[in-house]
Ligand SMILES: O=c1ccn([C@H]2C[C@H](O)[C@@H](CO)O2)c(=O)[nH]1
């Protein structure tokens with residue numbers, strides 16, 4: 001991916017973040033998932049009064065895409081108001097492994113951006129290859 005494509009995906013994630021439903025943590029997260037065919041799915045975190053039911057922005061975007069028939073992905077961008085680039089939680093990393101999302105772009109509102117491979121974010125992962 002070139003830097004223009006990365007910046008475009010970050011823009012989609014930034015817009016998605018504005019829809020965050022996070023009244024409990026007040027921590028808004030946005031994600032944008034680029035499918036193989038160029039389609040982009042956006043996601044935000046969606047919290048619940050029963051806290052454990054919260055869905056992260058990354059999984060919202062991935063589940064939206066999969067539920068619409070997509071199985072092949074190029075990259076996902078994640079943004080939040082963090083000190084450094086926003087790091088996905090373990091559950092989201094595991095779901096990224098399930099759908100083999102090769103490139104993970106982490107950023108924050110200050111524009112600090114880091115691009116990682118899936119194996120860098122979740123080394124020695126358990127996934128479809130193990131079954
Ligand atoms: O990568 C992350 C980390 C956290 N959250 C959400 C879950 C919860 O709503 C809030 C605080 O944990 O941020 C995400 O959406 N993605």
Ligand SMILES: [Zn+2]
Nearest residue numbers: 056088089092
């Ligand atoms: Zn998560």
